[in-house]
Each structure stands twice: as C-alpha cells, then as structure tokens.
Amino acid sequence: MTVPTTLLKDKKIAVFGVANKWSIAWAITQSLAAAGARIALTYIDERTEEKVRSLAAALPHHPLVLPCDVTKDDQIESVFNKIKHEFGALDGLIHAIAYARKEELEGSFLKTTREGFQEALDVSAYSLTALARGAAPLMQGRDGCIVTLSFLGGFRVVPNYNVMGVAKAALETSVRYLAAELGSRRIRVNCISAGPINTLAARGISNFHNLLSHTAGKAPLQRNIDADEVADTALYLCSHLARGVTGEILYVDAGYHIIGV
Numbered sequence: 001m002t003v004p005t006t007l008l009k010d011k012k013i014a015v016f017g018v019a020n021k022w023s024i025a026w027a028i029t030q031s032l033a034a035a036g037a038r039i040a041l042t043y044i045d046e047r048t049e050e051k052v053r054s055l056a057a058a059l060p061h062h063p064l065v066l067p068c069d070v071t072k073d074d075q076i077e078s079v080f081n082k083i084k085h086e087f088g089a090l091d092g093l094i095h096a097i098a099y100a101r102k103e104e105l106e107g108s109f110l111k112t113t114r115e116g117f118q119e120a121l122d123v124s125a126y127s128l129t130a131l132a133r134g135a136a137p138l139m140q141g142r143d144g145c146i147v148t149l150s151f152l153g154g155f156r157v158v159p160n161y162n163v164m165g166v167a168k169a170a171l172e173t174s175v176r177y178l179a180a181e182l183g184s185r186r187i188r189v190n191c192i193s194a195g196p197i198n199t200l201a202a203r204g205i206s207n208f209h210n211l212l213s214h215t216a217g218k219a220p221l222q223r224n225i226d227a228d229e230v231a232d233t234a235l236y237l238c239s240h241l242a243r244g245v246t247g248e249i250l251y252v253d254a255g256y257h258i259i260g261v
Ligand SMILES: NC(=O)c1ccc[n+]([C@@H]2O[C@H](COP(=O)([O-])OP(=O)(O)OC[C@H]3O[C@@H](n4cnc5c(N)ncnc54)[C@H](O)[C@@H]3O)[C@@H](O)[C@H]2O)c1
Pocket: 016, 017, 018, 019, 020, 022, 023, 024, 025, 043, 044, 048, 068, 069, 070, 071, 095, 096, 097, 098, 099, 123, 149, 150, 151, 193, 194, 195, 196, 197, 198, 199, 200, 201, 202
C-alpha cells in the first residue's frame, strides 16, 4: 500500500516492544517511519539490544535507541528524560508489550498463580499507564496519540490465553480511563485488537498454531492477518486522519470477532 511519506512528517514517536523483525512493534515502526515520523525505539535487555540496534540502522531520520524494562520505574523515567533531551517533545507512543510465564499460558486457568498473575498484569497492563504518565508531559499542546495492542482473549474465552486474557481486559479498560482523562490535554488513547500473528510472544501460548488455523477458517475474510495490516492501522490512529477517535478498541482480525458460531 502506498502511504503519503508526509503523513507523519515532523512527528516524534516512541515505540516500545520491538524484540526482533517479527515483532508487531517493528512492523508499526516501519509504517510510521515510512510516513515521515522520527522514531525512538526501546529494548528490554542487553540480549535484545543488539537485534534492535541492527533493525534501527535501516531506519531514516536517526532513530533513538534506549533501554526500558517497564517493570522498572527508574528506567521509565530515564527513557522519557532522554527523549525530552533528544527530541524536545513527543507526538506518539506505541505500547506493544506483553508477558506471562509460559506455564500460565497452557491448560487450566484455575491454576493461575499469584506471582504469575501479578507479573502478567504488571508488564502487560499497568505498563500502559506508567508509560502514558511519562509521555503525557512531552505531548503537551501537540495532539498526542497513544496506541496499545490487545487480543480477543481479553473479551472472550480463548483456550490457553488464561491470565493474559485478564491482563488484556485490564489493558482495554485502562485505554478508556486514560482516554477520558487525557482528552482534555488533546491526547488520544486507542487500542488495536489484532488477530493472531506468529511472533515470539505468540509462540509462548500453548497450541498457538491451532489458534491460527481456527481463526483463518472462521474469519469473514477467510485468512489470518499479518503485522503490516496492524501497522497501517496504527499509522492511521497516529495520524490526523483519526483526530476524532479516542478510547476505541479497533479490531484488525479479518473480522473474526463478529462471528458467533
Ligand atoms: N502476536 C499476536 O498474535 C498478537 C495478537 C494480538 C495482540 N498482540 C499483542 O501485541 C503486542 C506485541 O507482541 P508481539 O506479538 O509483537 O510479540 P513480541 O514478542 O515480538 O513483542 C512483545 C514485546 O514485549 C516486550 N516485553 C516483555 N516484557 C517486557 C518488559 N518487562 N519491559 C519491556 N518490554 C517487555 C518484549 O521484549 C517484546 O519486545 C503484545 O501486547 C501482544 O499481546 C499480539
């Protein structure tokens, strides 16, 4: 698809959640950069840093590359201080982060542990609010936008998704509370509920391949989606084309969520 290379000209957008070239966050980064945005990328740890830096090298406009483990308040503070120092301001934030222990993503939901629950909710849901709090002052007077990523398992029961479904429900509710509060500061907050895509995080869900084939078989478009389709929706949400949209959960799932039986 051809997108005007000026749609996000002079916009500065921080993308949290690139782990490798299959990450949805990387597809989003490429769409935003192709539309003219200047990008800051974060990575979780040293092991991921090298991959993110080599991907970032392909981007135009000298991307910033910074460490940020979202369970660490000091790292969140430091990332926004550095963005302020380098960019001066921020127009957009992409939150594409989720984590649950592998053993929490298989079989019985009843066996969810307290630690597993807290960890999944902290990383996958609370982090949106923590990052929004850091980003909002940098978006002052700039029509900012925040976009996060959810999955149907936050709304309906999906086998093995378990505690991550609870985290996504909390994430989607956070989107509405943040949108209500930040609207008066001209910051929009939206969520893309994506269909299943084969990524590192997705492979942690037991029987993920069954989910892919089931969805493709039932979805109105009779296929799965790819990360580029999510990326272009994120681009729309970050652009002035979506200036009237906030607090929204937008499904990019080939229509799967409308099907009853
Ligand atoms: N792949 C899918 O099928 C699918 C579908 C719908 C929604 N999503 C959501 O999309 C988002 C991106 O996931 P993905 O599928 O691209 O997988 P991914 O594994 O590429 O991305 C997940 C990211 O979360 C990061 N992360 C985990 N813990 C972190 C922490 N403590 N601090 C900072 N970063 C941390 C990882 O480093 C990684 O970059 C997630 O929110 C996921 O739930 C994925």
